[in-house]
């Protein structure tokens with residue numbers, strides 16, 4: 001499978017104010033040297049604890065952020081300094097919070113059709129028809145176009161956000177925690193909708209979540225991030241059957257398994273994630289790693305193929 005989007009050694013730092021009344025300027029390395037290809041037509045999951053840099057990586061993928069180092073390629077074309085023609089149509093994002101991502105003063109029809117207006121697609125009659133079609137595609141009714149966001153539940157609002165992102169017929173949809181703000185009962189409906197749309201429209205997803213059980217129901221491959229770095233990337237079944245990286249093991253051992261006979265050994269994570277202002281030397285996971293040994297505190301582990309199709313950054317491999 002060829003890569004639709006490729007991030008090649010991307011890093012992103014922020015300068016933030018910290019300390020008493022913001023008296024200090026500090027640099028946070030949100031993403032460090034990440035290389036990740038999203039294969040066309042597939043769903044790549046990106047998981048990790050909050051603050052690990054996944055949202056920054058999502059924003060780099062849709063070019064809402066520019067990398068300080070490294071490059072992003074879309075269909076083999078460099079994304080910076082000038083976006084490839086059509087990039088803003090081809091690459092869309094669904095955000096976590098369906099309450100804040102929709103303008104409360106705009107009717108649903110206006111929200112869903114906004115991109116069509118901005119990009120000058122069709123006339124008013126065409127756009128009305130397209131909005132009706134999009135609302136049907138996400139399980140809403142064309143009559144909903146005349147209503148306002150506050151009249152809808154969280155799940156329905158996320159359907160509206162998905163309809164909006166599909167308006168311009170994108171190839172790549174980056175979903176940043178698209179179900180995290182929703183009730184568990186609604187989460188499965190939205191996940192099913194996204195899968196169904198992928199099949200019908202041939203979409204490619206980069207699916208960001210802190211929730212491994214959601215990722216497990218959705219993704220073909222999973223990348224695990226910690227403190228701004230990639231720790232492991234594996235096909236979903238392989239990762240869930242036997243995670244390689246000690247951090248991936250710890251994350252997975254917290255996920256409930258449907259068959260209690262097969263329950264995993266719980267490997268509790270020691271301590272809190274270290275401060276991103278002052279990341280550990282060597283392997284960033286070493287202060288919490290139950291398997292840490294000789295080189296771990298000193299030497300950053302290279303990214304290696306540990307088994308066919310499985311990549312890991314750990315001195316054990």
Ligand code: SF4
Pocket residue numbers: 245246247283284285286287289290291292293296301313314315316
């Ligand atoms: Fe643990 Fe060392 Fe592997 Fe890091 S490199 S995950 S500290 S064993």
Ligand code: MG
Pocket residue numbers: 051054055177
């Ligand atoms: Mg986030």
